[in-house]
Amino acid sequence: MPEEKSAKGELSRRQFIRASGAAVAASTVAGTLISANTKADAAPTVPAAIGAVDVSLKVNGKAHTLSLQPRVTLLDALRERLQITGPKRICDRGNCGGCTVMKDGKPIYACMMLAVDAHQSEILTVEGMGTPERMSVIQEKFVEHDGLMCGFCTPGFVTSVHAVLQKNPSATMDEIRRGCAGNICRCGTFNRVFEAAVAAARSGRGA
Amino acid sequence: MNNFDWVQPKTIAEAATAVKNGGVAMSGGIELLCLLKEHLIEPPSVVNLKSIPGMRSIDVAGSGLRIGALATTTDLAENSVVRNDFPGISQAAASIASPQIRNVGTVGGNLCQRPRCWYYRDPEVKCLKKGGQACYAVAGNNEYHAIMGGGPCHIVHPSDLGSAFLAYGATVVTNEREIPIQNFFVLPKDDIDHENSLRPAELVTGVTVPNDWKGARASFFKSKERESFDWALATALVLLKMNGSTVSDARVVLGGVAPIPWRSTEAENALKGKSIEDSVALAAGRAAVSRATPMSENRYKVPLTTNVVRIAVLQAAGLKAE
Structure with missing residues (x-):
């Protein structure tokens, strides 16, 4: 989902964090470098990582090749290198489901897979399922049924529900609950999440 | 990292x-x-290991089942032959963690997991398993620790597939040899550093399951604090061979209560020759924990395990467990 600019043309929260991070990094190294680029909007120069390997990923239909150290998780590659920030980094230990993405058609925790291990695979994130203008039926039902409170777990839940409906477009409540067993909402909006999922299943419009 | x-x-x-x-x-x-x-x-x-071809398949051979070490737990849970002929394995696989983990985690990896003990997992704590001097669960918090087979370290083994494979009499195949599963898992008193008998650079390549218990009535029951997705407090895998309405042979394996998947011959003997009813199932549950030595905070596991066994026995017999 594009979150580059708000309606008033102000910086989005993420753009602000990214820009101020670059400024801090620039000022930190300024003392040791002869000429430091202090322009906040300049692309950060990443030194070639030691032991980096090429990783090819197809994300939401678009092919990418990244040079990554083997220790980089799929989640960090998506968020930090491709700016695909739908999958969230919450527990980073495969406990919460906030980072759930589809890999080759199956839901996985992106935090518990090395990016290099996902080499040549197809990744689908919540961004690839729909846009604010053209939402998928599941996204639409989450909005309609107010299936979120703080919204942080929502991309993971939408992805898990997507996986369930992909397998059985008219999934039952029981199948939906089992399909979402690996996702946690700390606000506790489970009832509305499941209401939205059931509504999507009853719509007869697939995943 | x-x-x-x-x-x-x-x-x-x-x-x-x-x-x-x-x-x-x-x-x-x-x-x-x-x-x-x-x-x-x-x-x-x-x-x-995934770059090595040919280690993910689940094949039916004349002598039984051959499961590649790289088969995922989803592969195992959804395999129709496993589901029909070895339902205890299928049920155990389906109970593991969450869909996201089952889609990635493998059979070999499940067997070779390290313990979930919070002292072991804490990088700041140097427990017995990490070359230290003490098992801190003894005087510390041991709510989730062993009630049988513990000492000097009191972990419980986290592998549900380990329980299932032990019940079905499976063999672990490695690049060096074949290890009957009862010799694969080892107690801390025999090896404090490892939970299994793999040698250095010995790799699990698969598991074979003989037909001895093929088609037996089966139930895997897991008690967890959180219904959706959690580690087991206690599990029981029960296999029953029936002669009419009486049990001709039984296997009972407990999980979550000992440093290895724990076969209970006491519970098996309490079932053999009986026809299953609630009192028999309860007697098997009591027999299963007859030698339990709970710690300061896990006494609850004794009645819990009794009932977990009772429920699994009733379910295996096709009776309603309340």
């Missing part, structure tokens, strides 16, 4: 050489990433 070299062997021999040189083998990688992120291990290289 620290960085490491990424090794992609083409054969199991190449993988073993890479492990001999200090690398650590990775299958699904779920457990490995847990260990790497907590700096419990800091290997110079990670050896990706």
Whole structure:
């Protein structure tokens, strides 16, 4: 989902964090470098990582090749290198489901897979399922049924529900609950999440 | 986590050489990433077993089932032959963690998991298993620890598939030999550093399950604090062979209560020759914990395990468990 600019043309929260991070990094190294680029909007120069390997990923239909150290998780590659920030980094230990993405058609925790291990695979994130203008039926039902409170777990839940409906477009409540067993909402909006999922299943419009 | 070299062997021999040189083998990688992120291990290289072809299939041979070490737990849970002929394995596989983990985690990885003990997992704590002087669960918090077979370390083994494979009399196949599963898992009193008898650079390549218990009535029951997705407090896998309405043979394996999947011959003997009703199932449950030695905070596991066995016995017999 594009979150580059708000309606008033102000910086989005993420753009602000990214820009101020670059400024801090620039000022930190300024003392040791002869000429430091202090322009906040300049692309950060990443030194070639030691032991980096090429990783090819197809994300939401678009092919990418990244040079990554083997220790980089799929989640960090998506968020930090491709700016695909739908999958969230919450527990980073495969406990919460906030980072759930589809890999080759199956839901996985992106935090518990090395990016290099996902080499040549197809990744689908919540961004690839729909846009604010053209939402998928599941996204639409989450909005309609107010299936979120703080919204942080929502991309993971939408992805898990997507996986369930992909397998059985008219999934039952029981199948939906089992399909979402690996996702946690700390606000506790489970009832509305499941209401939205059931509504999507009853719509007869697939995943 | 620290960085490491990424090794992609083409054969199991190449993988073993890479492990001999200090690398650590990775299958699904779920457990490995847990260990790497907590700096419990800091290997110079990670050896990706998935680059070796032919280790993911589940085949039916004349003598039984052959399961590749790289088959995912989803592969196992959804396999129709396993579901029909070895339902205890299928049920155990389906109970593991969450869909996201089952889609990645493998059979070999499940068997080779390290303990979930909070002292072991805490990078700041040097417990017995990490070369320290004491098992801190003894005087500390031991709510989730062993009630049988513990000492000097009191972990419980986290593998549900271990329970299932033990019940069905499986054999673990490695690059070096075949290990009957009862010799695969080892107690802390026999080896404090490892939970299994694998030698250095010995790699699990698969599991074979004989037909001895094929078609037997089966139930795997798991008690967890959180219904959706949690580690087991206690599990029971019960297999029953029936002669009319009486039990001609039985297998009862407990999980979550001992440092290894725990076969209870006491519970099996309480079932043999009986026809299953609630009092018989309860007697088997009581027999299963007759030698339990709970710790300060896990006494609850004794009645819990009794009932977990009782429910699994009733379910295996096709009776309603309340």
